[in-house]
Amino acid sequence: MGLFSKFTGKISHRAHERRAKKASERSKHRSSRAEYLLNEDTPFDVTEAFRNLKAALSVSVPKKDGGVAIMTTSAYPEDGKTTVTANLALMFAQSDAKVILVDADIRKGRIAKYFKQKSVPGLSDCLSGQNSLDEVIHHSHVNENLSYITCGTHSPKPYELLESEEMKNLIAELRTRYDYVIIDTPPILLLSDALALVPVTDGTVLVVRHQVSFVSDIERALNSLTFAKANVLGVVVNDFKAPKTNGYYGGYKKYYYYNSYAYGSTDPNEKDDEPTQN
Numbered sequence: 001m002g003l004f005s006k007f008t009g010k011i012s013h014r015a016h017e018r019r020a021k022k023a024s025e026r027s028k029h030r031s032s033r034a035e036y037l038l039n040e041d042t043p044f045d046v047t048e049a050f051r052n053l054k055a056a057l058s059v060s061v062p063k064k065d066g067g068v069a070i071m072t073t074s075a076y077p078e079d080g081k082t083t084v085t086a087n088l089a090l091m092f093a094q095s096d097a098k099v100i101l102v103d104a105d106i107r108k109g110r111i112a113k114y115f116k117q118k119s120v121p122g123l124s125d126c127l128s129g130q131n132s133l134d135e136v137i138h139h140s141h142v143n144e145n146l147s148y149i150t151c152g153t154h155s156p157k158p159y160e161l162l163e164s165e166e167m168k169n170l171i172a173e174l175r176t177r178y179d180y181v182i183i184d185t186p187p188i189l190l191l192s193d194a195l196a197l198v199p200v201t202d203g204t205v206l207v208v209r210h211q212v213s214f215v216s217d218i219e220r221a222l223n224s225l226t227f228a229k230a231n232v233l234g235v236v237v238n239d240f241k242a243p244k245t246n247g248y249y250g251g252y253k254k255y256y257y258y259n260s261y262a263y264g265s266t267d268p269n270e271k272d273d274e275p276t277q278n
């Protein structure tokens with residue numbers, strides 16, 4: 001497993017402040033979640049971090065005949081999977097590759113919000129035969145090389161949809177049309193949905209959130225991916241905080257995630273270990 005580490009910085013001070021508020025205000029934070037796409041106002045170091053990530057992935061999974069399919073996941077919600085995935089797709093598109101961003105978080109997908117689009121119809125509707133592939137592909141207004149598929153109608157059986165023959169065919173078709181198929185998935189320690197996509201993708205990127213993700217959870221997520229024979233391309237350390245802000249988020253506990261995602265089957269009383277440090 002060729003592990004690389006890529007760091008993304010803080011994308012906005014507003015988000016920084018929101019994350020720093022008291023635990024009792026967490027529900028308020030969740031209702032004001034934001035979607036950030038890199039633009040000309042984004043600090044240089046953040047853009048550069050994404051550029052480096054894109055470059056590292058380009059060499060990690062060289063293009064063959066068809067397009068390359070890469071999925072991202074993380075241990076828990078709020079690690080920044082969707083933020084990293086959407087911006088990674090944009091980075092590839094800015095380098096003149098034809099890219100499609102696929103929202104495979106059928107339960108709580110948020111890709112649509114990045115493009116001010118409705119989630120329905122989307123991936124699940126295409127997989128269930130309600131809509132054709134062309135009906136669910138949107139061309140983004142952000143970059144002409146970037147298209148996307150939203151998550152679609154809520155389904156009671158997302159895993160089954162994702163591991164279906166229809167999904168295999170859909171990814172195969174997207175590979176013929178695009179250079180990169182970038183897939184956002186749900187948190188791997190809460191749901192097995194992401195594992196259904198291992199066989200149809202070339203590699204997986206694990207997102208962890210600096211000083212928030214716990215080392216033991218990162219290990220469990222990596223074990224889970226390795227057990228499923230995923231080609232783990234590397235780890236992205238999202239929201240990396242410069243040393244002067246050390247410990248700022250250190251008090252946050254793991255249950256923060258459990259409360260914030262309604263998928264949960266995980267035990268919030270489980271013993272915590274240390275969040276990621278520098």
Ligand SMILES: Nc1ncnc2c1ncn2[C@@H]1O[C@H](COP(=O)(O)OP(=O)(O)O)[C@@H](O)[C@H]1O
Binds near residue numbers: 008011034077082
């Ligand atoms: N590097 C970052 N800097 C600032 N805010 C971030 C960063 N990464 C994620 N966020 C914010 O954290 C929240 C959760 O991010 P999201 O990408 O939706 O996580 P996930 O997909 O893992 O649940 C969002 O409000 C997002 O804007």
Ligand SMILES: [Mg+2]
Binds near residue numbers: 081082083105110
């Ligand atoms: Mg997400």
